[in-house]
Amino acid sequence: MTKEQSFIPGGHIDLDPFMSSQARERTLNAGIIQANISESFEEYLEIFDAFYADDIEISGETAKEPIRGKGRVGSILANFLVPLHVMAEVGGLSVSIRQTAIAGDVADETHSAWTLELVGASGRTCTVSWCTLRKWNGSRVVSEHHYDHQQSGGPLTSDDLSFQRVEG
Numbered sequence: 001m002t003k004e005q006s007f008i009p010g011g012h013i014d015l016d017p018f019m020s021s022q023a024r025e026r027t028l029n030a031g032i033i034q035a036n037i038s039e040s041f042e043e044y045l046e047i048f049d050a051f052y053a054d055d056i057e058i059s060g061e062t063a064k065e066p067i068r069g070k071g072r073v074g075s076i077l078a079n080f081l082v083p084l085h086v087m088a089e090v091g092g093l094s095v096s097i098r099q100t101a102i103a104g105d106v107a108d109e110t111h112s113a114w115t116l117e118l119v120g121a122s123g124r125t126c127t128v129s130w131c132t133l134r135k136w137n138g139s140r141v142v143s144e145h146h147y148d149h150q151q152s153g154g155p156l157t158s159d160d161l162s163f164q165r166v167e168g
Contacts, residue, residue: 038088091161092121120160
């Protein structure tokens with residue numbers, strides 16, 4: 001009789017949930033930062049699909065109730081990304097996003113601070129910042145809470161973009 005031994009490489013076992021959630025968070029955030037909204041909004045939707053659970057729950061300080069479900073959240077995300085993409089690709093809007101990790105001590109929870117800067121073709125700027133708490137279950141985000149929203153600069157208008165009018 002022979003005895004077979006099985007070896008599972010350490011990379012396949014989640015020995016340290018804290019480190020695993022931090023690694024997943026870094027990968028997700030890097031994808032968001034590296035995507036280019038002026039080229040495509042679809043890349044952001046692909047990132048969302050790859051990292052978020054089907055039963056995702058999104059909440060915020062000012063929201064009356066959480067938004068639940070990948071379909072509903074994805075639809076809201078697309079409704080934000082598509083106009084932003086058009087304004088960046090056609091209207092001359094410059095979009096940049098930065099992220100800073102916030103130290104935490106709970107396994108499968110991550111915090112990060114975000115800054116979104118929008119600069120119109122006119123030079124006017126609107127900067128929005130917020131913090132995000134994500135709860136992970138394995139490789140998927142199951143809950144995301146947005147807090148500490150701040151804005152500097154007023155909203156940009158069509159006067160701040162450079163859409164070329166076609167005369168007929």
